[in-house]
Amino acid sequence: MDSKILAELAANACDDKRAEDIVLLDMKNVSLIADYFLICEGSNERQVQAIARAVKEKAEEQEIDVKRLEGFDQARWILVDLGDVVCHVFHKEERNYYNLERLWGDAPIVELSMHQQEG
Template identity: 75%
Template sequence: MDSKQLVDLVAKACDDKRAENIAILDMKEVSLMADYFLICDASNERQVQAIAREVKEVAEEQEVNVKRLEGFEQARWVLVDLGDVVCHVFHRDERIYYNLEKLWGDAPQLEVRL
């Protein structure tokens, strides 16, 4: 599975758990960390955890190695590192505060296809 297919899979997993404001940043030309950042948010901690758990489970079903899962217990900003794709699941308030889309403003934003 290439990184574009993986980010599409992750977007669908987020959408299936009712993530809001899903955004995909193409990081290939601006960072060596990952090919794509997927950013989404939820209105409460339980939903943040449900989204992150779904991303992890869907990735593992496709035999994609989950390198790191950080922030799950606090559920304010959960990072799911899948190598070429990094999924950021925010509590809505934290997303507004950190504003990754502006921080990585040089990265083109892709259309989310569900």
């Protein structure tokens, strides 16, 4: 699967669980770690876990191998490694502290075309 399509799939999984402030960074010319970093936040530990679980399940439905899932038990910063796409699901308080968007400030932000939720 194309890494941009995978990033959109993961972003929609985050959106389905009402993740806030979803940002996609294009890392291709900035880092060798991944093509994209998807960053979002949840307002409490249970929501953070639900978001990460949704990303994992969506990837597995598409037969994408989840390379690593770290931080799930603490649910302050869960990293879901999908290979070319790394999803960072933060607790709202932790996101401001780590501020990955500033750390990787030279990575362009990609416009996301999220499907709209009903209701």
